[in-house]
Amino acid sequence: MAYPDISETLQLLKDLVNIPSPSGNTNEVITYVEKYLNELKVETYRNRKGGLIATIPGKNTSQHRMLTAHVDTLGAIVKEIKPSGRLKLDLIGGFKFNSIEGEYCQIETSSGQKYTGTILMHQTSVHVYKNADKAERNQENMEVRIDEVVKNADDVRKLGIEVGDFVSFDPRVEITKSGFIKSRHLDDKASVAILLQLIKQINNENMTLPYTTHFLISNNEEIGYGGNSNITPETVEYLAVDMGAMGDGQSTDEYTVSICVKDASGPYHYGLRKHLVELAKENGIEFQLDVYPYYGSDASAAIRAGHDIVHGLVGPGIDSSHAFERTHQSSIENTSKLLYHYIQSSMIL
Known part of the structure; x- marks a missing residue:
């Protein structure tokens, strides 16, 4: 038995986080995933929402499994072009303005033109604004400084930038010698990389799965409805592969696979949770059970x-979720190992 190659998984992760894909503008990253799977000769199709579904037939075609991870990320949209030539933002996804202060960003126009900028407080200069440290980080005070010669709103519009254009954040991905991966958008591109490597492993080993298994690469999770459709009537088990949230009172760490027992939606299926724990214990996989209070x-x-x-x-x-995130390759490996054994296991029903 050979588990998926961690170096290949990390390279996939780097490729994925470097493709801008805020919810609502995910075609480029879905195309990347589609091409990757098509090269493996895996059957895929896109749903009307723009997500991608890959299906691997199994021995049992009357009972199906579905695994899902999402490629959409947090981001923003241009809400207003200010008289100064700077941009006011409206956020996409559940995060706070303070988490993107000082971040480099990219504005993509409806025609596909791309411009860079920086997200800053209006009152950034301490030489001018006495309350620079006390002003609230909110929609009124935060703005995008565009890296073009723009002196007013008309100059910005001449570039093709308009209300409704998408803004993505520079991931700044880095993999350290000590095995840490720090980047924006590890939620949930780390999990997408894991699933793609898992599918490659199935393909390379000519593995026959016990059940027909669908892999949904969803593209609207950050706004709440990425994986709520295209579930076949035969699907019995549905496993979301997403980040484990860390913080005070949490069990999740950067080194193990996190198995969620409950989030804001309520408890997850008790039987499936116990099955995942048994698989982890039987195969020496390091895990933590956890509750995510503000999560879906x-x-x-x-x-x-x-x-x-x-x-x-x-x-x-994942540490510092919905901000500048970090995990360790051992957490990626433990998650990969659990999924490898799960897709080959018997259903609980």
């Missing part, structure tokens, strides 16, 4: 949509 996944979105499924949630532990 594609699996919980599927339950809310009324699907009669067994739902679960696992993923690598």
